[in-house]
Amino acid sequence: MATIAPGVKTGPYHAVLDHIHPEPTSFIRKYIFSIDHKVIGIQYMITGGLFFLIAGMLAEVIRYTLLQPQGQMGISAATYNGVYSMHGSAMVWLVIIPLVTGAFGNFVMPLQIGARDVAFPWLNLLAFWMFPVAGVILFSSFLIGAPDAGWTEYPPISVQGPPGTTLWCIAIFLIGVSSTLTGINFIVTIYKMRAPGMTLTRMPLFVWAQFATAGLSFIATTALAAALLALFCERVFNVPFYDPSRGGSPVLWQHMFWFYSHPAVYIMILPAFGIVSEVLPTFSRKPIFGYKMIAFSTVAIALLGFSVWAHHMFTSGMVPWLQLPFMIITMLIAIPTGVKIFSWVATLWGGSIRWTTPMLFATGFLITFTLGGLTGFFLAAVPADYHEHGTYFVVAHFHYVLYGGSVMGLFAGFYYWWPKMTGRMYNEAMGQWHFWITFVAFNCTFMPMHWLGLMGMPRRVPIYDPAAWYVFWNQFASISSFVLAASMLLFAYNFWSSFRSGKIAGPNPWGARTLEWMISSPAPYYNFKKIPAVLATPYDFGNPLPYLGLEAAEGATEATPTHSSHPVPTY
């Protein structure tokens, strides 16, 4: 038995631990009902990608309608209501949240902490399969009348809304349960299953982000579940919670909904922060600036995120004296966020930067997310919000943080970890074209919405002022959005052709230092032949790798896992 680090010993593996679950061979156990976190992560990616396609097409229907100011494009107001409601609901719950947590969290996080799987693989399988079921239920509401009160489904409209609103409740409830289970699973995994020597402050920043996100999702999502249950009961059993004519209160829904949905904003953005924190140091060849400050500000954002929900409700008739504290706490969030932005910029400073596609997306993220954060500051200010609430300014704001933030971060992560998922490289030139088209078209689509909103154009209305100025900027935004959609074809083709015939990537094409790059690509079923010991943070470019026990593993010729991640069955 050898001591490989203080307090960490290796030795002959024990008979009990050699209880190996061999890799499943049947197609169903390997690809459909797999309990391997990597397969589940990729399943999330594919399913979320399909939903992204559908929800993106709904967005194009919105922009198509707005090409003409008075509904000349032939989309009825009722259809339009259903389309934007479903676009928002699907993008939030079926695309971004499952992709940032389920897909990237599942695929990357266990690899980065040096584990062989998540803590509860079967729970992971269950949580995944709730997600496509929820998606099918949500989209099938189109068949019986799609919900028409926006993704926020404010009562009383949602109480009286079309029958599909009930399906909406069920679908979002299911996806909420899935998200809660994933959150619990991730917290236990990160807390209990890190490789020896990986203290909390040696975790990669993506893992920190997943940790904070999991905390948000398992606490906040049940509040949404309660709100949905009450809405369901009110619609189906006529139980008065929200109907003001029967002693209920629509503002109650807003409180319960935003108590979840504001933290949900951070569920959507924190993992993107984590991805950017991995990509920037790798392609700057420099230690990340302010590791601890980034990690702790992630947690600070998560904690503050619970106490700001009412800033969505300044115009709803909530108690006036609460507006000031909510405004101040909301603005406080700019501090930890600013700490992050500063640290990322400082990471770039003086680095030897390689402009690969993930790096382009990460820097694009810095720009667009910062702009979105700044408009968030306007919206948090009560007097300004009175003017901007319910206008296209809000739409511009949250597309800058969700598309320009979360989705750009997702693209960065997708390009970054694609070689690890498939073992192949994508086409770099095509990837860079994809970035530039996305970046320009994105800004052309959503930037005009700022001034449209400031001039008073309301969101969620299919007709608008036919003055030439409004028509011009709406058409400008619509055409740009078509370009944005078309750029996705490039993205899809790139990955399809890479999957078929891409260059072989090798274990570590980027020269990155986190643990997932220390094993072969695609990652083997058991992840690590031997679990390494971790001696430092992974970002110290220029120093030797801070891992022990990997060399022996690389030297081994046969891929023989010494034991499985699944311990002996015990009760």
Added chain:
Amino acid sequence: MSVSIAKQGYQLGHGHDDHDHEQVIYQETRDMRLLGFVLFLCSDVVLFSSFIFAYIYLRTTVAPIWPPMIDGHQLPRLDTAFAAVNSVVLFGSGVTMHYALENWKHGTRAMYNLFMGLTILLGAMFLGGQAYEYAHAQIGGWSGNTFGASFFTLTGMHGFHVFVGVVFLAVLWWQSSRGVYDHERYFGLTAGTLYWHFVDVIWVALFFLFYLW
């Protein structure tokens, strides 16, 4: 020291024989399940808290008087005395569950069976009391007004949890009689006990909010 070393394939210092090593694996698996279960209970607390918030909100900021007026009559209050007895039944079952688990740990099987049976009996009695309460509460039913909406939704959710708990405990009892657990490894019983205590404590809040406030 870092976590889950044994699970990851490292020897934990000394201890080479089969039993020791297996014990370490058991311990870490148990710890993970325990943490996961406690987190699940935390998120369940949020579910109840949200409905409790709804009730407080509707009662204090929306309703002009409480209990609300229906057709010109103010609704009566709920029957505190009966609910007090029913609460004692449920709290009592929490205490018997605690002693059931303690007796299991100490290997006193007969006492374990006694307390476990008592717990399930008291839990079922509480459910019976709730059914009686539902039949006699004169507050306009589930969909009549916001009082009924809050009361029946919250106590209904709680009753559902109690029902699940009774089934859960019955299964645990059956499992323990079949030798699934021994006196060192009994995580199922720990989880059942925590769940049952949690259900009791939710009732403390509901009892106060609906009967004593």
Added chain:
Amino acid sequence: MEGLAGVEKIIALIGAIVVFIFALIGLRGEWKKTGLDDQVTKLLLGLMAFGCVLVVLAAFGVLPRGGGA
């Protein structure tokens, strides 16, 4: 206290005191243990004991204010 309600209150009072005492004994047994399950048990047993106090208050008519049923 009159009629059935009076009997119920006496049962509740006696029951609450018994349960309270046993909860405290259980709590004392748990006190020195430090596992996660033990800590949670302490919290929950304590809250349950608090619930017994509430029952006692209800039995004496201290709560709800204004008497109740």
